[in-house]
Amino acid sequence: MLKKFVLGSIAAVVLAACGGEGSNSASSAPAQSGAASGSLIERINNKGTITVGTEGTYAPFTYHDKDGKLTGYDVEVTRAVADKLGINVEFKETQWDSMMAGLKAGRFDVVANQVGLTSPERQATFDKSEPYSWSGAVLVARKDSNIKSIDDIKGVKTAQSLTSNYGEKAKAAGADLVAVDGLAQSLTLIEQKRADATLNDELAVLDYLKKNPNAGVQIVWSAPADEKVGSGLIVNKGNDEALAKFSTAMTELKADGTLKKLGEQFFGKDISVK
Numbered sequence: 001m002l003k004k005f006v007l008g009s010i011a012a013v014v015l016a017a018c019g020g021e022g023s024n025s026a027s028s029a030p031a032q033s034g035a036a037s038g039s040l041i042e043r044i045n046n047k048g049t050i051t052v053g054t055e056g057t058y059a060p061f062t063y064h065d066k067d068g069k070l071t072g073y074d075v076e077v078t079r080a081v082a083d084k085l086g087i088n089v090e091f092k093e094t095q096w097d098s099m100m101a102g103l104k105a106g107r108f109d110v111v112a113n114q115v116g117l118t119s120p121e122r123q124a125t126f127d128k129s130e131p132y133s134w135s136g137a138v139l140v141a142r143k144d145s146n147i148k149s150i151d152d153i154k155g156v157k158t159a160q161s162l163t164s165n166y167g168e169k170a171k172a173a174g175a176d177l178v179a180v181d182g183l184a185q186s187l188t189l190i191e192q193k194r195a196d197a198t199l200n201d202e203l204a205v206l207d208y209l210k211k212n213p214n215a216g217v218q219i220v221w222s223a224p225a226d227e228k229v230g231s232g233l234i235v236n237k238g239n240d241e242a243l244a245k246f247s248t249a250m251t252e253l254k255a256d257g258t259l260k261k262l263g264e265q266f267f268g269k270d271i272s273v274k
Helices: 040-045 073-085 096-104 120-125 165-172 183-191 202-211 240-255 258-267
Strands: 049-054 088-093 110-115 126-128 133-135 137-142 157-160 176-179 197-201 217-222 229-236
Touching (some): 040 240, 049 096, 073 110, 073 229, 073 240, 073 258, 096 110, 096 126, 096 229, 126 240, 165 176, 165 197, 183 202, 183 217, 197 202, 202 217, 229 240, 240 258
Parallel strands (some): 049 088, 157 176
Antiparallel strands (some): 126 229, 133 229, 137 197, 137 217
16 A cells, blocks of 8 residues: 655655454455454445444544544545445554554455555455555655756755655655655755755645645656556455445546545545546
8 A cells, every 4th residue: 555655744655554343354364253244245235334444543544633533535435435335334443554464354344544555465465446546756846946857856955765765766866865754854845945856755745735835845747647556445355246346436436526526625636546
């Protein structure tokens, strides 16, 4: 999945994303105490309840609002999918580090937490629905900057977390790296003219810009569509029928404008398209 890379505004996004007691998944491991009766597809067909693993601490994707209600882009997309299918959804909040293991063990049916399934290990174990968000690298600079593309950062002070893939990408482009802890610090240094640019995750940057509309920085370059990673609802392998229903619902939500509306609500932009 995509996450926890860039600290700061939304804590980094790169392949991300958990525990909790929950219901059974059709292809989960044998021992499943507390699991709901019936397979995932049976509960969907019977208009039952599915359990969804999510963090609840990863704004703006999954978090609690000022009234304590669980919300966020991934949460509301999942609720919209459930509404389309006429089923109930029960969220099980859990830590990221144990989320995928919890899904594999059948502690819940689905994970909704910005997971992209880019690693071969995850691809061998899990399946992903039609993506509901896409993200890739973007280059950010001051609004008055002459920097327009990644080719322009050679020899330029570029604020990066040195252990991130974005830092490696900037280094490969010949940038003069300025070490930072995360996105918020990178953008502060750029505004203070102590750095000139930063390469980072698009969704993290969009979240920052939405929360800081008067920031003196802007996105000046985006990675091509074929380099973007899509995040979707994640299930254990063996749930093809259920996954097809999730994907059909997601396609309908894209067509009727629901995903666009949710993207604009949380990011100021439709993030369901490449």
